Amino acid sequence: MPHIRLPEGLQGIRGPMAFRPETAKPLNELAETLLHAPNSLPAGDRELIATYVSYRNDCYFCQTIHGAIAAAHLDGDEDLVKRVKADFQHADISAKLKALLVIASKVQRGGKHVTAADVEEARQAGATDIEIHDTVLIAAAFCMYNRYVDGLATWQPREESLYRERGKQVAREGYVQVSRQYIPEPELQTQGA
């Protein structure tokens, strides 16, 4: 049971986002910019970083939904998502993404764990400054989203098909667009008050 009275029937982060639409807005905008907006890193790569960090933080909802979004971007390759979580060094991904995942895993433990050598390795594999920046921020942001979702003990049903369908929709439409389906309009709230 959630620690506070969240709207019923909304899974994971959707509960607290509907509970507090004011903070949901920047949280969705940040996810949109980092994961969905055009970027030299493909959306599938960015979702794999988000999935990996959420897995390391042991957040079921986040690793499952972002894993599903990643798979949707990667032609439905759920197996690749699984392999990245289990052992990304041997997964069929670019050397650049492997080097970025090393940085992300350091950020997950704490910002100071990232070394100049980690960054140099990513640069040698072709990563740009903005890609390194975004990797650090995606990893940092998921240390927030994961804690938000688990810190409130949100409802996280174990139902893979639900995540698979949602993943396709978010991959297609993005975070801000999909959030309009479950976050109450501020105007309607005012009318109701």
Add this chain to the structure above:
Amino acid sequence: MPHIDLPKGMPGISAGFAFRPETAKPMRDLAHLLLHEPNSLTPGERELIATYVSSQNDCYFCQTSHGAAAASHLGDAATVKQVKTDFTHAPISEKLKRLLVIAGKVQQGGKHVSAEDVEAARQAGATDIEIHDTVLIAAAFCMYNRYVDGLATWQPRDEAMYAQMGKHLASEGYRISSVPQPPRKELSTAG
């Protein structure tokens, strides 16, 4: 030295914000809502939660700038120091102590927060929205702290600078930068 080519002379998170304005905007909006906008928890109390989490995450820039913002709101720097070292004996309300326990658990990981922690906060008068905001402030600082240290930003040891910054944050909030912006030329090169 920062890990990437950040604008020079900008301390801590302001360099990351100037480097990438697209992500800066929602991050500033979130901090402004959580720490500065009207709330049943005072801005001083919310800044103390941010400072405590940043101290637990060992982020010098964040604990010093938010500590200065808290001191500016409270008119009392000694309490800020005491909250960081041992909040159970600090001159703060029982409710804030209970919320700091929750924030400390979130810092370790979301699953550490127990129903008992939440019940104790509620017994001390905390509302659902205050518990929500405490969890989200603590979670958000696990992001801001990692962003600031993960890029190895410049974090000068200059107490006067942080005192100035704290006053600005306390009066203006987070939507406007509290430090001078880099020259236009540098920004356009980054773009």
